[in-house]
Amino acid sequence: MTSVQRSILLSAADRYGGVILIFVATAVLSRLLSPAEFGVFAVVNAIAAVLTASFQEFGGANYLIQKDELSSEDVRSAFTVTLGISLGIAGFLFALGGPLSHWYAEHELKRGLEVTSLNFLLAPFSGTISALLRRELKFGALATYNLASSAGGVVVSIGLAMAGFSYMAPIWGGVAGSIILTAMLLARHQGVGALLRPSLSGYREVVSFGLYSSGVSVINVFYNLAPQLFLGKILDFMSLGLYSRAINLTQMFDKLVSRVLDPVIMPAIVERRKAGEDLKTIYLNSIGLLSAVQWPFMIFIALMAEPIISIWLGQSWLEIVPLVRLLCIASMALFAACLSYPMLVAVGSVRDALISSMISVPPSLLVVLGASFFGVQAVAASTLLTLPFQAAVAIYFIGRHLRLRLGEVALALMKSSIVAATTATGVAVCAALTTAGVLSSPFGLALSLSVAALGWWLGLALTSHPLLYHVHRTAAGLARFAPRLLPSRSAL
Template sequence: MNAVQRSIFFSALERYASLLLFLVSIGILSRLLTPKEFGIYAVVLAITSVFSTSSQEFGGANYLIQKASLSEVNVRTAFTITFGLSVAIGLLLYLLGGVVGSTLGAQGPATGIAVAVLNFIVTPFSTTIIALYRRDMQFGVVAASNLACNFTMVCVSIALAKMGYSYLAPIWGMIAGSVVQTVYLMGNRRDLRIFRPSLQGYPEVVRFGLYSSGVVLINVFYSSAPQLFLARMLDFTTVGLYSRACTLTQVFDKLVIQVISPVIMPAIFAQTKAGADLKRLYLHATSLLTVLYWPFLIFMAVMAKPIILVWLGPSWLEVVPLVRLLCIAQLSLFAACLTYPVLVAAGSVRDTLLSSLISLPPSLLVIFIASFFGVEAVAGSAMLTLPFQAAVAISFVSRHLDLRFTDFVHALRKSGMVALCCCATVAICAALVEHGLIGPVAGIFVACGAVAAMWLAALFAVQHPLLPELKAPVSRLVSTAWRSTGRVPVPVAQGDRDVC
């Protein structure tokens, strides 16, 4: 395997193991915690995520990865700025926790914030080390540390939920996971001189951080805004329902996007340095993403009711229409994970911020207005806001890569055909479940099998560009299997096709 494939392999190994933990933990915690308790946790997470993620971008992963020549002094300066800003913001949030609680009319968020800010002290250490491993395309240690973090987080969250810690259970679980990850990474890195304070060359870090953190701050705030609006206008139960709907629609992110996201930026920089055409890379990547992304979202939208009934239980069936609306809206975000790394690779980190400033404030206004009309209106507003955001982002990318509408049509038409075939297949399976011909559990398994078979058949029928990407690892697996049996496959000559 080359460096990119090896990196994706380790990332996938960790993500799918973590996904299994995620599926189990959500199923268990949904039965131990009420929607209201989930709502309080979602609000705390929304508030702290906005500030923690943006503060880490001052000298965070993206700065360390994109810098052409990186010295130990650069790393020390980046860490010093990140750590100082993170601790300052954590302290400010701790002091303002009471104000947040009184604004939302409940003490729960204030208590949750007071606990959650402990993470602001820990995460700068782990994010710095992870960035260095990602820069060097060494994803084995990163994968192991993430898995250790997620396993600890799940175990602690479930244990504390059973002990009656309510909404604080997943918050303490999150902190425990971060501590375990940091200790593991430090034990592997051993050379901890990178954590010695330094401010040498800080203007460069700050300049990059202003744009990068601005992008992250706006995007994370946008993601968190619906929960905050609903908490203010309605109640925490509604927040819990909406948050759980978002979790279900983000399963694809955990399956695919989070597997490849750590690899995308280093891989793009490596290939462009080697002379690859950025336009061709972008179109090829969108073609590969959409043939996975669109069928998955369609499957989730159509099979939402049986999936929620089996996974979360009957008390969560109110999220079914929310999941369907969000899945349909997210079909437009097929290239979202490519926008930032492609614009940075094109030398225009400034445009990443400008794109967010153009698309997200109007979207926030739409969501705010929708929150007066209930949680379904907020979910439905995504049908307007997400396509608008996608259009703005694609327009910026198109300007730098000289892309035309016909380029996208050519790159995505085969993925669209595959998605339509999968849509027809899953609709038949959902009808069987809805009319009681098969149960929800059997219906999910039948739908998975039928859609997978149709997806594969459609790939061959349209000769999708994903096929060559699949053939290479399959060939390696077959070759490895033959070698493990002590036999060597005999190549078939052109005129000897009947030879076994």
């Protein structure tokens, strides 16, 4: 197993463990909190996420990872810039609570925003240490810390929700998770303390990279969260809560796959670039692999949305089924989204990453804003226009640097389209039988998972898809790696 494969495996353990915890927490909290209460939490979370994106790339993970030679002064400068900006944003968010509560006509927002500001005081410490561990591909340690902090946050969230803390329960849970993560990183890596002393000797380079990188992050994060911000103001918090739950289910692919790959993609591409490999070949191979997973996954969620929501969230949330289906179909255009930013950084054009976002996102925001006046379903339907447009712009900018032709992209995706079709055929039959009442929701969902897996593997085999080789290789690597996780007989 190569270092990159091992990193992906450990990152997967981290992310999947976190997803399981979130899955359980969401199922429990959906039965303890109302859609309106979730709506208040969603607004607080959206505002905090946009502000986080505005500073985290100033000396954040991508700067520390992409730099060929990293000195202690580079780390100290990055940490100092991040710390200064985060302190300013924490104060700004605390002061923003009152005006935003008045603007949304929801006084409960104030307390939520004030508590959320505590996270910004911890982020520079945990973010810097985590970035250094990612740079060194120490994903095993990161997995341990992240899972421990996530578990702590989930326990606090559920406990407080049961105690009647309403929408504040998951907010305090998030703060608890941040405290646990920061404490563990500082306690287990005491030697890194010398790197966290203030210094501005290399601030110019940090800020130069951060201006473009954070610009990309802010624009895209704001777009992703804009529907929640618009709906909370234009419609009501119940509509916002429904849309937030629909987005959570639609983004399951990101949680299960993209976020597993995200910590590894940048270091891996930088490493292969240094080795002189052709980035065009890497990109075409990568979109072929990603689409063979993302397309079948999104089709499965769209077709089986009703039984999934019924079992996971409960009958009271079934009205989000049409939203989930629209969002899943639109999200299929984002099969290569996790590659766009790392590829443009790898070719030395982080500026183009910002330009492409500035071209595609503002028109998309106008479409979403207009749709908000027609209801939550119109907002979901608007993504059928906006997401493909954003994907096309990103691929165009990458294609300029890699000299991609449209035919090459289509050829790289041809086998994946067949895999998606073979997967969808069986799942569609199961969905029809479940909707007709022939199969119960639990049995229909279990059967559809088996049918989907069989159809997916059949599609890979029929097309001799490159992903099949990686599946076999990873399985063989796991077979060799697993015994190391178990105690030897001599030790028993």
